[in-house]
Amino acid sequence: MRGITKRFGALEACAGVDLTLRPGDILGLLGENGAGKTTLMNVLFGAYAADAGAIEIEGRAVQIRNSADALNFGIGMVQQHFQLVPRHTVVENLLVGRAGPDGRLSRRVIAERLATIGRDFHL
Known part of the structure; x- marks a missing residue:
């Protein structure tokens, strides 16, 4: 990461x-709460x-x-809190970090689980 800056209005969360x-x-x-760790x-x-800066992988900007x-570049993240x-979208949030580069396997698994509770959301 080079020069990553992220602002929320007048607040500069990462500088x-x-x-x-x-x-x-x-x-x-x-860092303390509000220091910008989660934002980064x-x-x-x-x-x-980012509002400014670049992310590089093996010297190449991506x-x-x-x-x-992120997952395609091998970057994963586990949140401290949900x-x-x-x-x-709802489906994209359900698929974050799931196996399968195209998400098809994950969509099938999600559809099966929804079926067990009698719901169909046309995934």
Whole structure:
């Protein structure tokens, strides 16, 4: 991540953040509530678009527009608290992190589970 900045109106949640990780690195982000940790991770995982900066993988700038893009680049995230991705549909939120690059297997599994409770949402 190079120069990642994310604003919410006048509030600058992340200001020019640089972060380099190498294969096998384990990272923990520490900071007070409101410090921008979750916002930074949401930018990396595609839930928010950065207002400035770039995400690079192996030295190449990439676009991560949503969680599917992030997963395709091998980026996963486990939220501390349950959180929906605001720009996603209900089905896309259900599919976050599920196996299957096209989501078909996951849609089938979700449809089967919904059928057990007598619901059909035309997935």
